[in-house]
Amino acid sequence: MQPTSANTPLSYPESSPTPYPLLSSGEALFHACLENLTAQRCHVQCKPRLLEILHSENVAGFLKICQRHIDFLVYRKGDWLPMVAIEFEDDSPGKASRKLRDRHLVDDIFSSFGIPLMQVHAKDINQMDTLVQKLSAAWQQRNANLAIMPPPSEECAPAPPTTTLSAASSSSSSKPTHLDAAACSVIS
Numbered sequence: 001m002q003p004t005s006a007n008t009p010l011s012y013p014e015s016s017p018t019p020y021p022l023l024s025s026g027e028a029l030f031h032a033c034l035e036n037l038t039a040q041r042c043h044v045q046c047k048p049r050l051l052e053i054l055h056s057e058n059v060a061g062f063l064k065i066c067q068r069h070i071d072f073l074v075y076r077k078g079d080w081l082p083m084v085a086i087e088f089e090d091d092s093p094g095k096a097s098r099k100l101r102d103r104h105l106v107d108d109i110f111s112s113f114g115i116p117l118m119q120v121h122a123k124d125i126n127q128m129d130t131l132v133q134k135l136s137a138a139w140q141q142r143n144a145n146l147a148i149m150p151p152p153s154e155e156c157a158p159a160p161p162t163t164t165l166s167a168a169s170s171s172s173s174s175k176p177t178h179l180d181a182a183a184c185s186v187i188s
Helices: 025-038 059-065 095-112 122-126 128-148 181-187
Strands: 042-046 072-076 082-089 117-121
Touching: 025 042, 025 072, 025 082, 025 122, 025 128, 082 095, 082 128, 095 117, 117 122, 117 128, 122 128
Parallel strands: 082 117
Antiparallel strands: 042 072, 072 082
């Protein structure tokens, strides 16, 4: 058997896999909306697997979460603590079957950890004020839950770099909608 070179395309059987975008067009639009609303005061992760967020020591727990994900997860900026989980509902393929199967499991998991789970529909993207209110309320709810159930202290976030990176300034004349001042002070 001869080794294949790096330039030789891989050959697949009759049914070959095809790459597809990580986010549907609606999800990509909502992600951009989230990034704009949070103004980089927190981290937004797309489609993290539940296994990356939660740790289960038993086999049954592992099997329940190993192949499932949440659409978006918003983390605190400094320590990457999960703050708000978001399920985005649109008409993309695969959502309908996954929605019914996973709804109760995901609800139970996030509520047991005190992480609010928001349901956002694609039609809600144009209602910025409502999104800001929902996100702010969920963030404040998570802070209240953290007062009751603090996160484990053995895992610390890495120290931030001492130099700052210069960000490209926006030349847009329209001012983006951001979270209200109370939520922003909590986030940063």
